[in-house]
Amino acid sequence: MAPYESDDSATADAEELRAARRRKAARYVVPATVVGIAAATIGLVPALADSGDPDLPKISAQQLIEKIAASDVEQLSGTVKITTDLGLPDLGGLESSLGSAAGSSGSGDGSSADPTTKLTELASGTHTLRVAADGENKQKVSLLEDAAEYSLIHDGKDVWGYDSKSNSVFHSTASESDGKQKEELPATPKDLAEDALKAADKTTSVTVEGTAQVAGRDAYRLVIKPKDEGSTVGQITVAVDSKTGLPLKFTLTPASGGAAVVDAGFTQVTFAKPAASTFDFTPPKGAKVTEKDAAEAPDHSKDFKDSKDLGKGSTHERGTKGPGGSGGLDGLNVIGDGWDSVATFDTGGKGVPSGAEAGGDIGGFLDSLGDKVSGKFGTGTVFKTRLINALITDDGKVYVGAVTKDVLVKAANAG
Incomplete structure (x- = not known):
């Protein structure tokens, strides 16, 4: 019985050794396989991307x-x-x-x-x-x-x-x-x-x-x-x-x-x-x-027309009046041309109140929202979004456009 038991034990040891080797090999083979699949996939990316783009005649x-x-x-x-x-x-x-x-x-x-x-x-x-x-x-x-x-x-x-x-x-x-x-x-x-x-x-x-x-x-x-x-x-x-x-x-x-x-x-x-x-x-x-x-409704089309005309010409005065023919954007000007053009008008009032002037949460919010700037025009605050930026001077003038802060300051200095 002893030899038989000895052989059985040796067989079990051999199986365990082979299993350990398989697990060790897997640790290397699996990552290599993944890398190979990834490389193949990367190679297919241009083809996959191009497959969604129709083949159309050339056009200018x-x-x-x-x-x-x-x-x-x-x-x-x-x-x-x-x-x-x-x-x-x-x-x-x-x-x-x-x-x-x-x-x-x-x-x-x-x-x-x-x-x-x-x-x-x-x-x-x-x-x-x-x-x-x-x-x-x-x-x-x-x-x-x-x-x-x-x-x-x-x-x-x-x-x-x-x-x-x-x-x-x-x-x-x-x-x-x-x-x-x-x-x-x-x-x-x-x-x-x-x-x-x-x-x-x-x-x-x-x-x-x-x-x-x-x-x-x-x-x-x-x-x-x-x-x-x-x-x-x-x-x-x-x-x-x-x-x-x-x-x-x-x-x-x-x-x-x-x-x-x-x-x-x-x-x-x-x-x-x-x-x-x-x-x-x-x-x-x-x-x-x-x-x-609709015949009695205020006509905003002129205001929209002016805004769409931004970038179509050099500095000039639009003379746009608000609804009803008075107030609103009275005396709207456009400074510059092209995509760098800036619309400007005078509110006739004060600029944005500082945090201390506004007080409380509102004042803190206003301070965090804008960047304080200064130049030949005096001082003011630039309010920014990802597209439209606006500079409001402390004396109530507004400069706005799809332009950077530097362009607004330059326009204010020139204006």
Whole structure:
């Protein structure tokens, strides 16, 4: 029995030795295998990336711009995702300090369904919009919110705004010859792209850089870059549908790098005629309806036109007046040209109060928000976002633009 037991023990020892060797080998083989797989994967990355880029005929930047201009898409429906990140600071505990004031400002005769109250919501965060269009006089934009929806409908002479959360309705009438209504939300990449292309001049580089697929459609990538070093804009990329010339996606990245400041694009789109019922609207039972004749509404289009003209010329006076023909941005000037242009106006009052003057949380917040600067103009405070910066001097003058702090100070010194 002893020899048998001895042999059994030797066999067990041999098996344990072989197992130990296998485990030791595994410690080297497994990492080597992983490295090999990783290397193979890295080698495949360019192929994988290229597989998503459609092979389209070559096109020049000028031809692509002409294609956008010639786009005659009048019927479409789809979903647009918009993400905006201006880098605005979190108000934090300051909200409680301003709570009563904010509450009172939200009350009054205004309607939560008024389109102008919804514009500010698109200035931050990520939002999903449903859009539909059937010619110049039928459009609909719906802003999807948590368990609620806001819709803006233009149907002939009627413009309806409906906020399901508050069950409130805003109604305006206008002549069909007015085309796009003053209350229209700038919802689509096409709206953003057209504004960007208006600024394309000798201060701008416009190129076609590759292709992309957006919402399942083949597109060219039009890249717009400022030549001016003082601009906070890094580049604007517009994905243009290769067949229709319609901009499908708009992305603005800052010169400072990081995430896009504005990223708006279709996630789904079709160019079929929307159902006529898409633009039908009847105020729900019990809804509060606010009537407003568009002919009586203040015309902000001149203000917006002036702002879009920034960068189109040299120093000159706009002479823009606020709504109603008085007040507002009276005597608006633009200093410089191209992407480095700065808008300036005089508030006629004092500048930003210091922390000591404002007191409490508000004063501390104001101090942390801005950078104190000085120059020939005197002293002031620069308030910064990832795109738009503003210098407010202590004597109430304002200099604002998509430019760096140094450019603002230089403009103030010259002004």
